[in-house]
Amino acid sequence: MGTRVSYPVEIKMKAVEMRLAGVPVKEILNELNIKSRSQVKTWVRWYKSEETHRFEQPVGKQYTYGKGPAYSSEVEKLQAENRFLRQQNEVFKKVQGIGKEVDRETAVELVETLHNTMTIQDICVHLGISRASYYRWKNKEKDNSKELLKKQIGTLCREHKYRYGYRKITALLRQEQCINHKVVQRVMQENQWQCRVKVKKRKKTGQPYAVAENLLDRNFQSDRPLEKLVTDITYLPYGQKLMYLSSIIDLCNGEVVASSIGDKQDTAFVLDTLAQLPPLPENCVLHSDQGSVYTSYKYQEAVKAKGITMSMSRKGTPADNASIESFHSILKSETFYLNSINRTTTAIVERTVEEYIYYYNNIRIQTKLNNQSPIQYRQSAI
Structure with a gap:
């Protein structure tokens, strides 16, 4: 495992300013001697969500509301509390029926919507769920969507009596949803639902033992028999x-x-x-x-x-x-x-x-x- 590097607050602020000014990440890494692209991305996210106090947190330490560093003034503490309440209000605006327990589908959808402006941890705190629960629900949603897609592809293949290949099946699915043809091809191959009208005939051929040079070179003249x-x-x-x-x-x-x-x-x-x-x-x-x-x-x-x-x-x-x-x-x-x-x-x-x-x-x-x-x-x- 690599050694963790701690950067000064000035370096972090400089990186954020350069990124907001449109400077490419690669150039920022080279100029400021920063190792990871993801660090710059994280600092920009903290800056946009008004969490610049996190620039001072030690390596490996994650600040959350009420467990961060001591505030230098009462004003800074009030600003942090206001930020927390504003985030909480933003989350509740997205939820129908405040006070009720949020359901799995709504939680996954909310995190996907708000994760660009807030951290997943903060969103889960406001929703009253653990981050582990969110990831478990997300994976389950993904599995359910894969199973639904598999059923749709299987139904279309059977309806057309396996006359269609993955390109035509993809075209039918795209009438109702956006989907990549490679996904359809993989599902059809895994379940042996390929087109059965024109089966490709493949001749088994090995590597040639020896290929000779063209010595004749179209010189078809000869003066001696059997030469x-x-x-x-x-x-x-x-x-x-x-x-x-x-x-x-x-x-x-x-x-x-x-x-x-x-x-x-x-x-x-x-x-x-x-x-x-x-x-x-x-x-x-x-x-x-x-x-x-x-x-x-x-x-x-x-x-x-x-x-x-x-x-x-x-x-x-x-x-x-x-x-x-x-x-x-x-x-x-x-x-x-x-x-x-x-x-x-x-x-x-x-x-x-x-x-x-x-x-x-x-x-x-x-x-x-x-x-x-x-x-x-x-x-x-x-």
Whole structure:
């Protein structure tokens, strides 16, 4: 506990005068070497309530009427008595039925109204109650108001069959009272009254094991077979269930050197595609996006075991892997879109993709390959 500091009366009066003149509290603290902001606030309150005699009270001593310091003159004593009677009269003006025992709600309301001009202790003395009773009643009032608000929110949620979130519930409550939306949100969360119409779907994702640099850097040209490979996954939403195609392309001739079709795009799916690669030369680079399957521990370990250097696109930049994105687009355009296939069997989807990959590698000519197919171009180069 810190050491209590006693300030001279002159310092206290100087602080009050500066504060009443509009000087910021921080500046007062620095100039007069006062430690606490609350002390300045207390001195100003005493000054406004004409209790300047309290400036002389010892540290830790609380003066109340009849128990303060000895008055220096009869005039000062009469002034203190008049002040006490004036405060008492101010309190009684607020109470209906003078002489009757004040009720709990009235006492709490009075203290809240008058505490800026009088101390809570003085108000409680005039009301004939203890300060502990006031705080007990105040806390009970607060608990009652929280319970009432909870009932109101619960009633509105049930009336609208949990179609409204906390924003709309707040808007309804604000038609009759002032309330913060955060309070409404907290109450609804504690009681599980959130909107049940659109449940947010959150996918559990962990931190990626490894994210590689973009070594390819959109340089899609290669003079040697299997020097630069690109891989990606695309959707095949044409069968009885959603299917996926994982493929790897050699940038030297655009040949699809590995592919897999499955109904689940997990790490095992892309590992199956990776396992189809033929023997690779040294310094082979495999480029992909930053999908969780490619950044996973198992995939990275399998890539290292094959002696491959990994390269990855920047986040949200599919153009960094434009070559394989283009192949997947061509595959869908020249099969499913061309034949207007929107819904068919899963077997037909698999057969269509497999037949097209064979056609793409062996038959379909490309201008950039001197009007040869990828395999013809590779054989002629050899």
